Amino acid sequence: xxxxxxxxxxxxxDYENAIKYYTDALELNPSNAVxxxxxxxxxxxxxxxxxxxxxxxxxxxxxxxxxxxxxxxxTSNMALGKFKAALKDYETVVRVRPNDxxxxxxxxxxxxxxxxxxxxxxxxxxxxxxxVVDSLDIENMTIEDDYAGPKLEDGNVTLKFMKDLMxxxxxxxxxxxxxxxxxxxxxxxxxxxLPSLVEISLKETEEITICGDTHGQYYxxxxxxxxxxxxxxxxxxxxxxxxxxxxxxxxxxxxxxxxFKLLYPEHFHLLRGxxxxxxMNQMYGFEGEVKAKYTAQMFQLFSEVFQWLPLTQCINNxxxxxxxxxxSEDGVTLDDIRKIDRNRQxxxxxxxxxxxxxxxxxxxxxxxxxxxVSCQFGPDVTERFLEQNKLQYIxxxxxxxxEGYEVTHSGKCITVFSAPNYCDQMGNKGAYIHLRGSDxxxxxxxxxxxxxxxxxxxxxxxxxxxxxxxxxMISAR
Numbered sequence: 001x002x003x004x005x006x007x008x009x010x011x012x013x014d015y016e017n018a019i020k021y022y023t024d025a026l027e028l029n030p031s032n033a034v035x036x037x038x039x040x041x042x043x044x045x046x047x048x049x050x051x052x053x054x055x056x057x058x059x060x061x062x063x064x065x066x067x068x069x070x071x072x073x074x075t076s077n078m079a080l081g082k083f084k085a086a087l088k089d090y091e092t093v094v095r096v097r098p099n100d101x102x103x104x105x106x107x108x109x110x111x112x113x114x115x116x117x118x119x120x121x122x123x124x125x126x127x128x129x130x131x132v133v134d135s136l137d138i139e140n141m142t143i144e145d146d147y148a149g150p151k152l153e154d155g156n157v158t159l160k161f162m163k164d165l166m167x168x169x170x171x172x173x174x175x176x177x178x179x180x181x182x183x184x185x186x187x188x189x190x191x192x193x194l195p196s197l198v199e200i201s202l203k204e205t206e207e208i209t210i211c212g213d214t215h216g217q218y219y220x221x222x223x224x225x226x227x228x229x230x231x232x233x234x235x236x237x238x239x240x241x242x243x244x245x246x247x248x249x250x251x252x253x254x255x256x257x258x259x260f261k262l263l264y265p266e267h268f269h270l271l272r273g274x275x276x277x278x279x280m281n282q283m284y285g286f287e288g289e290v291k292a293k294y295t296a297q298m299f300q301l302f303s304e305v306f307q308w309l310p311l312t313q314c315i316n317n318x319x320x321x322x323x324x325x326x327x328s329e330d331g332v333t334l335d336d337i338r339k340i341d342r343n344r345q346x347x348x349x350x351x352x353x354x355x356x357x358x359x360x361x362x363x364x365x366x367x368x369x370x371x372x373v374s375c376q377f378g379p380d381v382t383e384r385f386l387e388q389n390k391l392q393y394i395x396x397x398x399x400x401x402x403e404g405y406e407v408t409h410s411g412k413c414i415t416v417f418s419a420p421n422y423c424d425q426m427g428n429k430g431a432y433i434h435l436r437g438s439d440x441x442x443x444x445x446x447x448x449x450x451x452x453x454x455x456x457x458x459x460x461x462x463x464x465x466x467x468x469x470x471x472x473m474i475s476a477r
Contacts, residue, residue, distance in 0.1 A: 010042055013425055018042040033063035040072045043370070047400075049079040050372030067096055071103065074110070080372045081279045083114050113282070132301040133185055141178040152179055157186075157262040165259060166225075169218060169252040177294055180255060184301050187258045190265050191308035196340045198269065198313045202437030210238045210321060210433040212397030212405075212416040213273065214257075216247025216286070219450040220420055220430060221256065227447055228432065231260045231268045238313060240397040240416070241273020241323035241356075245284035246423055251293050254302070272309035273323040274356040274373075274398070278345055307343045311355045318392045319440055325358035325396050325413075326385050327351055328366065328375045334389050348373070359399060360413045379409040386412060392440065395433065404431025404446045414442055421449035 009018035022039035029035065040055035056073035059066055074089035090107035097103055143151065150164035165175065202208060209228055214221050229235045243257055244250035260268045274280060281287040281303070290299040312322045314334065326332075332351055340352050347353055357374035361367060364378040382394065393412040400422050406415045420430035434443040 007038065010038065010045070013045070013427075015042045015045045019046070031062055033059040033066045033069065036062065037066060037069050037072055040069075040076070044072065044075055044079070047079075048370035049076050050368065051370045052076040053080065053372055067093055074106070076372075078106075078110060078283065081283070083110055083117065086110050087114050132297055132304060133188070135297075136181060136185070136301075138178060138181050138185065141181070143176050143178055147176050149173055149176060150179070151176070152182055155182060157183065157259050159263065162230075162256075162259050162263060166222060166256060169249075169256065170222060174293055175255060177298070180294065180298065181301070183255060183258055183262065184298070184305055186262055188301075188305045188308060190261060191270075191305065191310070192343075194308070194310050195338055196311045196342045197334060197337045198271075198310045199317070200269070200313065201316055202435070202440075204436075204438040206236075206437045208236045208238055208315065208435050210240060210395055210416060210435065211418040212240050212431070213242035213275075213419050213422075214239065214247075214253055215242055215275070215419045215422065216244055216250030216253050216289075217419045217449075218247070218249035218252040218256070220418070220447075221253055223447060223450045224418065224430075224432060228445070231264055233264060233267050236264070236267040236269070238269040238271070238321060240321060240395070241271050241309075242275040242397065243270075243273070244286040245275045245280055247419070248285070248289065250286045250289055258305075269313055270309055271313060271321065271323055272306065272311055272342070272356065274346070276306035276309055277356075278303055307345070309342075311340060311342055311352065312337055314391075315435060316437060316440060317390070319395060319435065320389070320391050321395045322355045323396060324354060324356045324374065324398050325360055326377045326381055326394070327354045327358070330381070330384055331388075332385070357398075360396075360408050360415070362408065379412070382409045382412050395442075400426055400428050401431075402428050404429040405433070405444050407442075416444075420447060 009015075009021065019039060019042045022035050022042065026032065026035050026039070036055045036059035040052045040059065043049070043052035043055060053073060053076035056069050056076055059069035060073065063069065070089040070092045074086040074093065077083070077086035077089070087107070087110045090103065090110050093100065093103045094107045149168045150161050152161060168175065211224060225231075231237045237260070239257055243254045247253070257270060261270055275284065275286070281299070287299050290302060312320060314320050328349065336351060337355070342352060346356055354374045357369070357371060359369065359371070359376050360382070361376040361378050364380040366378065366381060367376045369375050385391075386393065393414060395414045395416060397416055399415055399417060401415055401417050404417055404420065408415070414433070416431055416433050417428070418430045418432055420428060422428055429446045429448055431444055431446045434445065436443075
């Protein structure tokens, strides 16, 4: 293939083949900075930020004057939360290209974050941080007479409330802030009483539905309930993290999920993903969305609630579910997971980080993560972990899959992803899994993205939300 054909693959969003062909080209010409930089772009588009950073850095080693290399290295560092390193490269781009409006905007946004982080460190205290709940006066919040939306019944979530809420959100209306605060305070209390490893038992005739990432795709969440039935005591669900960010309806998704958790606390389960964290919410839109629809104070409360989300769930002592994957070191037991202090922002390494961030790989052993966080683990790692902990297999999410799911490691590592046509561009299917207590054999159900009946209004609404967070900063030219 010629160079123009390689770049056309990126233009056509065929990133996997673009990576393949640039890799082949680099084997023939390993000193080509442009090839490294363009493969870095393809890695960025597939969220392999660690690989993207490595390629951009290599491009600059080969040609220190290649400006796109600085731009893409900055974008990679932004995605990894390395804001100071990103700022340095954005400064270089702006200095060389002072009239580049996009680069100047990203430099200003990055500089703002660096200053904000410095301020937060300066005012940090060793004292326990006061909860937002302590400063709320929900009782005296007034619901205006012209508000026609759903309200909690005597302060409680009911099935009628949930049905009204979903219809209200479907028409792109906003839940009153008093009701939203009531739900967040209540769900924080429920989640804080749960262990880091939740253990449930299914009887032989009972079944649970496991869903992967939903990422603010509210209409697709409604479609799951349409296809599979509303949550209930007899129709339990487990949503495996990454409820927010990326999609423009993250508030609607998370409040719906929290509502069902309150309605069916023993039969509706939520696990934490890597996007239920402050850094990711700041970069990928949820913080900005909450501030636009409600207040900065409400985002702080969301942050507190996210920290109490459990990290893993074990079904019938045989199937372990987590958002990311297994560990950077052997020897981790279920008891080690139970002991994790999860009420915090995740560390950069260790078991909590791995549960949220790691990915499987086809070859044995471990390798550096394509994301730049945690690791990649092979089938031998999975086998040893399962054998040590007397488990059959693991279910995880965290990665887009063309068919909505993938079975690897000889059937012992299953990935499920429930955000079809991810980011309105990937073209993937979504999927969910049925597990029956009798045999725990996974049964996969696929679905495609929903086109809203009022798609024109939806597109206009999404355009109005372009200021949410820094999603635009993670795009790369």
